[in-house]
Amino acid sequence: MPMADAVTTPTTTPHQTHGEPIVEARGIGKSFGELEVLSDIDFRLEPSEVVCVIGPSGSGKSTLLRCLAFLEPYDHGSVYIDGQLLGYEERGGMRVRARESRVDAVRAPVGMVFQHFHLWPHRTALENVTEALRLVNGLSRRDAEAEGMAMLERVGLAERAGHFPESLSGGQKQRVAIARALAMQPRVMFFDEPTSALDPELVGEVLDVMKQLAHDGMTMAIVTHEMGFAAKVADRVVFMDQGRIIESGPPETLFRTPRSERLQQFLNTWRERHID
Amino acid sequence: MLEILLNHYPVLIKGLTTTLVVSLSAIALGLVFGMLLAFGLTSRYRWVRWPCGLYRSFWRGTPILLQLLLVYYLLPEIGIEVAPITAAILTLTLNTTAFQSEIFRSGIAHIPTGQIEAARMAGISAWQTRRRIVMPQVFRLTLPPLTNEIITILKNSSLISVIAVTELMRVSEQIASRTFQPLETYLAAAVLYLAVNLLLARISAHLERRMTGGLATE
């Protein structure tokens, strides 16, 4: 599928500010039919950086993450993973949709965790973790299981290894999903509202695992409504509204001295609902 | 095929009318008896549940053609003379009652028990709860399977041609043997059945869309 627009694709790695970004988006845009859900987004993720994306529902934050993972093809601009263009290829001066295998290769460093877990219900917790190790990395059953158990241990669920998803709590499911992504040794993890589908009392266990990951130096992009978590863990917070990035900066600056009216409004609404 | 439709439309329409009358009568009667049977199936008393279950098993578990032949030959045997069309309506009713009871039973099972408890706690009688709270919702929930059942009965009504009821299928046989154009004639019949059933499906989908407001959910 050729790209109709006149986006130029630099053949070299995009410009560098400090260090090499693992993920870089430049001027990406996305529409669903008439509706423009992302417009002209620039986004960088440096190694070991933890970025939280916040914003009202419908602001495009989940779509941004899905475009960065090429689960939704973006219409304009470019996304680079480790300096490689994701989802498209240059062919004869034209930009064409890359083959699926090429997409897989470029986004191999990315692990993703979904709002609704998306565990495979016909596989045990351990099998959910080992499936890709065996199919993609070609590990033997025994090696994959050793590796998988280590991952489940990391999220504190080793004793649930033989359970099927239907017998796990929401928090446990999400932790298995994190272990599943970690097993492929990603260099960067995307979290798409990882706690939004959970009962309030189960949110903590998932956030704890994520905190530990951040502490271990994992690079993360997190779409979330958990402001407290964002304030404590994020190196940088990005506020989105109506498909655009409105503000971006360290959490203390962003939360204490919001510059834009929209962010002020958003924070006020949030505070009203969470008085404690 | 078009030629058959054009040349023989008066008889075809008459046959189709008989098909519709027989099917819809059976469906309407089955609605009443099916509901009663559904209550029987969910009764507190085993001596009510058990015979209802047996009835449902027999009429759902054997070919409808066999049921028709049994009814048609058995009635005179026990001294009841009925016209073929009556035997046809009777068989289809007995059959669809069993299927509709199952549709209603599962519909009732889908109404959250909390609603019934709330009604009972408000002092509404068990009968009133059924009539005013359970049944209106059951109708909405059961509309899609009920539509399927109507279409099934309409299709199954074609086999009453074997006891010489002049419905659409029988009329088509007559036309085929007169014109020596069986292929065209049966194609025409297929088109008529298809048209009626598609129309029914459309109406049902329309009703369903209109009734989705206030549907029972958890």
Add this chain to the structure above:
Amino acid sequence: MFDLALLWETRELILQGLWNTVWICFLGCLVAVSLGLVLAALRLSSPRLFGYPVACYVELCRGTPLLVLLFLLYYGGPSIGLLLDAEIAGVTGIGLYGAGYFAEIYRGGFKSIPKGQLEAARMLGISPWHALTRIQIPQMLRLIVPPGTNQLIILVKESALISIISVDDLTKNATTIVNQTFNVIEPYLAVALLYWMIIELIARGGYALEKRLANRQPRHVVRQGESAHAHG
């Protein structure tokens, strides 16, 4: 009142009918199950090309009586040079008719697997082929067994219609006995019982298959110490 001797005397006709019903149903269902899979696969692999034709075919099967299809094949066939034995017309009719229903059953099975599960697989680098064979098909099989069993039962019951195009099946031979002996109850009830046995056999088989596909769920393990998570 119930004359068992009569059934014994006419056992050959009944057994012949049983045999014909069984083999015609078996072959017809085989055609339905496999052709249905082909139709569903075509529709899924290229919705733009095959979506509409397959949908039309499904509507055709759902909207017209099997009897009409049997008549078209058996009586209408010869006028386009298609001369089928009644038995073969029966197999073909049941197969073509059932395929429409099975195509829908397969499609429903595929559709009810959440898209996110496949996205999760893609994000881990699992190829589309592996996603199909290891994630979609195993789950789909479990989902389609109950409706599939149901459909097979419906086809067996509808197979009684082949008696109208003169196949000596259970229904036809029962009627023959009725006409010869003027006894209504015995032959029809005996035959009803045989149909019921075939259907019960299919139902049991389907249930066993369903359990077999699901028994990888170690439910006894699940029960232990899980009450803490019994939330909604």
